[in-house]
Amino acid sequence: MKAYLSRRYHFPASHRLNSDAYDAEGNRAVFGKCNNPHGHGHNYTVQITVSGEVDPETGMVCNLADLDAFAQTNLLDRFDHANLNTLDCFRESVSTTENLSIEVYRIFRSFSAAHLERVHVEETSNNSFDYAGNINPGFI
Numbered sequence: 394m395k396a397y398l399s400r401r402y403h404f405p406a407s408h409r410l411n412s413d414a415y416d417a418e419g420n421r422a423v424f425g426k427c428n429n430p431h432g433h434g435h436n437y438t439v440q441i442t443v444s445g446e447v448d449p450e451t452g453m454v455c456n457l458a459d460l461d462a463f464a465q466t467n468l469l470d471r472f473d474h475a476n477l478n479t480l481d482c483f484r485e486s487v488s489t490t491e492n493l494s495i496e497v498y499r500i501f502r503s504f505s506a507a508h509l510e511r512v513h514v515e516e517t518s519n520n521s522f523d524y525a526g527n528i529n530p531g532f533i
Contacts, residue, residue: 394446395444395445395447396444396445396446396447396454397442397443397444397454397510398442398444398454398455398457399441399442400440400441400443400457400460400461401438401439401440401441402439402440402441402464402468402469403437403438403439404436404439404468404469404472404473404474405434405436405437405473405474406434406435406472406474406475406476406477407432407433407435407475407476408432408433408434408435408476408477408478408483409427409428409432409433409478409488410423410427410428410487410488410489411424411428411478411487412424412487432476432478435516435517437472437490437493437514437515437516438514438515439468439497439512439514440512440513440514440515441497441512442509442510442511442512442513443501443504443506443510444508444510445506445507445508454507455506455507456506460504460506463501467501467503468500468501471500482496483496490514490516490520491522491524493514493522494512494514494523495524497512497514498511498512498524498526509526510525511523511524511525511526512524512525
């Protein structure tokens with residue numbers, strides 16, 4: 394019997410949307426206020442959805458304590474109060490929330506206690522992003 398588990402995690406982080414493909418004027422035209430040279434921040438909410446067989450002894454897809462410990466070490470300790478532009482994962486790509494969603498997916502793909510179904514990242518009350526795989530290694 395397959396079941397799905399979704400868990401939310403929260404962290405504030407800052408970033409500046411800027412691409413080496415554009416000059417200063419081009420970056421302002423493409424990214425607008427998000428190209429502020431001093432950056433800007435968000436209170437991100439990340440929702441991880443995993444699935445698996447319900448263990449007949451525990452009644453769980455996976456132990457929430459294991460998922461939370463994994464998230465603390467691999468997500469929160471890395472991104473909480475970070476400037477995303479300074480992280481290795483954004484060295485070659487723009488720190489958009491689309492790319493953040495892909496990076497979070499890559500992180501949770503190695504959580505072995507359940508199958509990762511998708512990642513949902515809320516940047517603002519108006520903007521959210523979903524990623525469910527199909528990673529092209531050269532994409533980000």
